Amino acid sequence: NAGVTQTPKFQVLKTGQSMTLQCAQDMNHNSMYWYRQDPGMGLRLIYYSASEGTTDKGEVPNGYNVSRLNKREFSLRLESAAPSQTSVYFCASSEVATVGYEQFFGPGTRLTVL
């Protein structure tokens, strides 16, 4: 099992460009998440999907959109990238979005916006 996979691993964008980060999990998990991690700060939740067909905003959703394509896949889109979106993005999944369940993370996407 690959667990949680993310593409691309690295990306450089110019301000105003758009891109989609892809995430897939093969653990048959119901819930998936997108986080960003910035130096000196904890991971911050951007959006999550508690189950296929649902998505909800997290702590820092502005400038992002998501799509839960199916149970396996959850994508994150930056419509018009800004330098403030330079960060490391992690996708995660868990069996359910309930307290007490472990989250499994992908390897991350390092995004730089110039």
Place this chain on the structure above:
Amino acid sequence: RKEVEQDPGPFNVPEGATVAFNCTYSNSASQSFFWYRQDCRKEPKLLMSVYSSGNEDGRFTAQLNRASQYISLLIRDSKLSDSATYLCVVNLGTGGFKTIFGAGTRLFVKA
């Protein structure tokens, strides 16, 4: 005040040392607690859950003090391979999903 606070460190310890990290959380509605480990430029991975009665996994011991709202992680007999950032993680039991990650404590174990 941050919802989950950790001393960022770094903690520099020799092999074989015992080291302890603390983490405080602000929301008394917090229901579950974890320590995750994150190696440099890698993804976080679960180290251990933290139970009210305290729990141990080999060289690692986690404690929870609900009254004072803090969590601790004790590492005994430190190994070079323990060098990493340790993230304190709290789940809130309020409606909806909310997991708060601390910014992490960096540990360097030296030979």
